[in-house]
Amino acid sequence: MSVVGDDSIEVTGVATLDEAGPGDVAFLANVKYTDRLATTKAGAVCVADGVTAERLNLLVSKDPYFTFCRVVVELVGHRKHPFVGVHPLAFVDPTATVGPGTTIYPFAFVGPRATVGANCILYPGACVYDECVLGDRVILHANTVIGLDGFGYATHGGVHHKIPQVGNVIVESDVEFGSCSTAQRATLGSTVLGTGTKLGDVVVIGHGCKIGQHNLLISQVGISGSTSTGKYVTMAGQVGVTGHLKIGSNIRVGAQSGVMDDLVDNVDVLGSPAVDMKEARKIYVATFKLPELVKRVRELEREVARLKDAIVSVSKEENAISDQRPID
Amino acid sequence: MSVVGDDSIEVTGVATLDEAGPGDVAFLANVKYTDRLATTKAGAVCVADGVTAERLNLLVSKDPYFTFCRVVVELVGHRKHPFVGVHPLAFVDPTATVGPGTTIYPFAFVGPRATVGANCILYPGACVYDECVLGDRVILHANTVIGLDGFGYATHGGVHHKIPQVGNVIVESDVEFGSCSTAQRATLGSTVLGTGTKLGDVVVIGHGCKIGQHNLLISQVGISGSTSTGKYVTMAGQVGVTGHLKIGSNIRVGAQSGVMDDLVDNVDVLGSPAVDMKEARKIYVATFKLPELVKRVRELEREVARLKDAIVSVSKEENAISDQRPID
């Protein structure tokens, strides 16, 4: 990171380009908004390599959003909690373990024989069922549920018999869940969320899933039971994934997609069922032409019928001509 | 509103056309169910202008559903809460402010420096994070969460670094949330829900969204970060909207649609990606013809190949004929 302009000014806050004043740092992560540099009153702006703006003090780096992130952490910091430890209105079962530096808010629940690591935050209404394990620095936002019973029934004669869910959920370190999300405990063994994975709101992780490290599962994603993902997988909002799939690493899945097959590493997919993103875009474009295509095919059919008639008549006339040929 | 029939009868309850007795008011909002007027035992029925039913007492108005609404409010009223104020099993941070007439149920949580206006209702498990602001007459149904951290990470070297979410959420007056819905606090500035907007269950509002006034966002809708909507926008169930969009006013979005572009005022859209509703319906109709269309195109190709052959042979024969022409 390099500083262009006056590196002696004092900044104390962070703000958007539009709202920033002389004491604030702002950022430009998307070139789409470059014109806002002309009017911002920010004391300094985090920008990408190559961006210039004479009038302004710039923090220039390859990754301006990450630079901005560091600035916010430095200037403002993460939320300060009004207490550390287990709030008297929270419930932690006497057989559970809670690590040092962890904050458990009112109405959060930690069940029998559960383990919560160090420096975690369980917001109000977060619920960790019996036997589940959270690593260190795990954040559960309000009303997220870890370790409820997997959706497992043996249907016999039309009646759904509940299968005891004997497994648990292991949430590795540095995982963050949004609110009202759920991770179901495994029927046998463990449902796993890998280190550094971040989940949005009302995300559902089915029983027995093995979610890899550093995944981003955005709000309203649902992953059915026993599916695994590799590292660095990003699923956009409202994606659904069927059960028992193997999803590789370095994969991006577009919003509202339905993944119904295994995916190899390093692919981007889109659509329901999800296919290669470029292919899916071509299909979308073609879909919009469909009503017109139907008309064109109908017109072609008429045209071909006319041509057929024309050929028949040409052919008949020609036969008539042939018939008139002088006999050799 | 005008009364047709006996305006002296006493009514004390409300019921459906099928279940109503002589002491009940019922309603007919959908002409589809007009035949039920013949059999209902209701003491009175709210109907639209122009509807007649000799035998029955009618409350005739332009908007019978609104008339019925007023009747229900008059005869039955809204829920009577067993207490007013903060229940001893709720948690309100000492630095938070709660207005008069507000009811906060057990296990609801109001965080540090949050503000809840007058005559609000926070049902069990509703959670308002630090610094967030609710106007007057706001209703949060059970387990809805206002102001959790926005889903904001700066990804650097594959690792997702949490960006402190410095902003808050402002919920204006007369907004109602269903259960298990979430509104994420803004990274900077405020996420806003405009006056009179109503949200269903498990709706997700991303960080930095500015939702306009009198919107209807039905259950399972998800709106990604920094998107704004105008007034009188209705999104049907399971709609998804991508981030950083400008959605105008007076817009209806059909169920399960995926809105991926800005929308101007006064449009109805449908589909994923969402397009003009009439166009989308044409595409749907055409889609159902697709397997047949594939067959028709294959048949056309065969037909054209046959025609080509026919023309070649006609052409050859003709050449043969031509060759026999007497030399000029």
Add this chain to the structure above:
Amino acid sequence: MSVVGDDSIEVTGVATLDEAGPGDVAFLANVKYTDRLATTKAGAVCVADGVTAERLNLLVSKDPYFTFCRVVVELVGHRKHPFVGVHPLAFVDPTATVGPGTTIYPFAFVGPRATVGANCILYPGACVYDECVLGDRVILHANTVIGLDGFGYATHGGVHHKIPQVGNVIVESDVEFGSCSTAQRATLGSTVLGTGTKLGDVVVIGHGCKIGQHNLLISQVGISGSTSTGKYVTMAGQVGVTGHLKIGSNIRVGAQSGVMDDLVDNVDVLGSPAVDMKEARKIYVATFKLPELVKRVRELEREVARLKDAIVSVSKEENAISDQRPID
């Protein structure tokens, strides 16, 4: 069920084929994984009729998953709760009724005049609003909400006026809800969930729905108000159903489908809008051919144009030949 092999061995646990040891029972429900029989160390394996594996002790039956379910119940049993009755940190309104053998966890809420039957389990944060009724052996996982107000507004002059929701929710016996799911109370009358129906996480049941017996509604399903279903209906993940529909019995709805019309008994549907599953699969296959189809139609148009030209020229030449015919 019959035992093949040594029926005298002692088994004490259950595990997957891969993880089982000599004291464990495992199962093979999906023939896809048959090769794992060769390497498993399980003491016994539940398999389907006809499956053989010389080395192993087998519990052979028509329905090995159901056999396994019975084994798990026998050997491990369902969750043992640390207490029976109402936990001191739960809230049960004094006017509510709770049956014998029921366990109500901390932070669960049972509202005024609500009824909870016998042997139910209400996990932390589960919320039953006023007047609602649960049968026997009902399970509500953490943060599920029964009986919040239906999403009912009369829109008048652009403003959405709340209609008091006078009805309730009746959850019949042996129903299980996952976490963060919601069932809205009816405007009038009751929303009903039929005996033995099982729901996943973040499922939304609209006001006035009548869900039949032994349905399986998998995670993130949403059913709009006043829709009814028959018996033995299965809806896969993220399915949406519009309001006021009549869905028959013995129906399967594929993942992410949008049901927009009534469905008769004994059908399988898929897609949005949902159609017969076989038809939907044909449409999917055809959709993937769309970009190619567009090209083929364009090529056909060119070809037909060329043919047209060819015929015109053949026709002209022939006319020319004709013109040379000796006059009869």
